[in-house]
Amino acid sequence: MDRGANGRTGRGRRRGVTALALAGIVGITGCARGCTSSRPPIHPNPSMFNQPKVLPQTASPFFYNGASMREPVPGTIPIGGLKEDEALFTGKGADGQFVAKIPVAVDDALVERGHDRFRIYCQPCHDARGDGKGILFQRGNVPTASLHQENIRNYPDGQIFDVITNGKGLMASYRWPIPPADRWAIIAYVRELERKRLAGAPGASTSAAAPADQPANSK
Numbered sequence: 001m002d003r004g005a006n007g008r009t010g011r012g013r014r015r016g017v018t019a020l021a022l023a024g025i026v027g028i029t030g031c032a033r034g035c036t037s038s039r040p041p042i043h044p045n046p047s048m049f050n051q052p053k054v055l056p057q058t059a060s061p062f063f064y065n066g067a068s069m070r071e072p073v074p075g076t077i078p079i080g081g082l083k084e085d086e087a088l089f090t091g092k093g094a095d096g097q098f099v100a101k102i103p104v105a106v107d108d109a110l111v112e113r114g115h116d117r118f119r120i121y122c123q124p125c126h127d128a129r130g131d132g133k134g135i136l137f138q139r140g141n142v143p144t145a146s147l148h149q150e151n152i153r154n155y156p157d158g159q160i161f162d163v164i165t166n167g168k169g170l171m172a173s174y175r176w177p178i179p180p181a182d183r184w185a186i187i188a189y190v191r192e193l194e195r196k197r198l199a200g201a202p203g204a205s206t207s208a209a210a211p212a213d214q215p216a217n218s219k
């Protein structure tokens with residue numbers, strides 16, 4: 001600082017007056033911190049407060065379609081989004097027909113995972129044994145398909161995948177809550193239920209919780 005300036009008395013007094021005036025302004029306009037106000041804040045240096053940037057999902061007169069966000073280039077694939085295995089993700093083969101068999105290896109772990117997901121996503125309506133006597137049927141008398149009926153037993157696995165993915169008739173789609181791998185796991189479990197029912201296995205038709213502890217046959 002220019003210490004020499006203090007030598008002149010007039011300058012010193014003026015400084016004191018300025019400091020008092022500033023303190024007064026702060027006093028009048030409110031406290032510096034810890035107070036709330038309904039008035040817009042004063043920005044002595046507003047350069048960082050108002051940024052001319054685009055916010056997501058807003059309108060913009062800049063682009064011909066009036067939207068600020070651009071659409072991805074056609075054919076863009078997000079990381080992890082490449083779905084080359086058509087059967088796995090659609091239940092249909094290259095010929096457009098439902099695949100007959102689950103396109104992943106069926107083992108005990110898959111069936112167990114399927115049981116777990118079935119309990120969450122299917123059992124409320126189709127009941128633990130797959131007879132379709134779940135809550136909708138009990139409370140609303142809604143006709144819910146039995147998974148043991150002959151035509152469903154004869155469905156290609158891919159068709160059940162399609163029912164879970166897209167829904168069917170009164171049944172809603174479970175595309176979003178159930179990822180494709182889990183849909184196949186559920187199908188593996190449903191097939192297991194059907195097989196046990198056909199074989200007359202004691203656990204399958206009498207006890208709701210039994211099937212998981214029986215060894216799963218490979219397909």
Ligand code: HEC
Nearest residue numbers: 121122125143144145152160163164168169170171174186
């Ligand atoms: C909210 C109740 C509800 C849930 C949950 C539910 N379903 Fe269904 N499902 C139904 C009803 C109702 C029908 C009969 C639809 C119709 O015929 O209109 C049905 C029909 C079906 C059919 C036969 C479709 C056809 O082609 O006739 C299959 C297979 C099936 N469900 C499998 C499943 C599986 C697997 C799950 C678990 C991922 C599941 N459902 C979850 C209510 C449900």
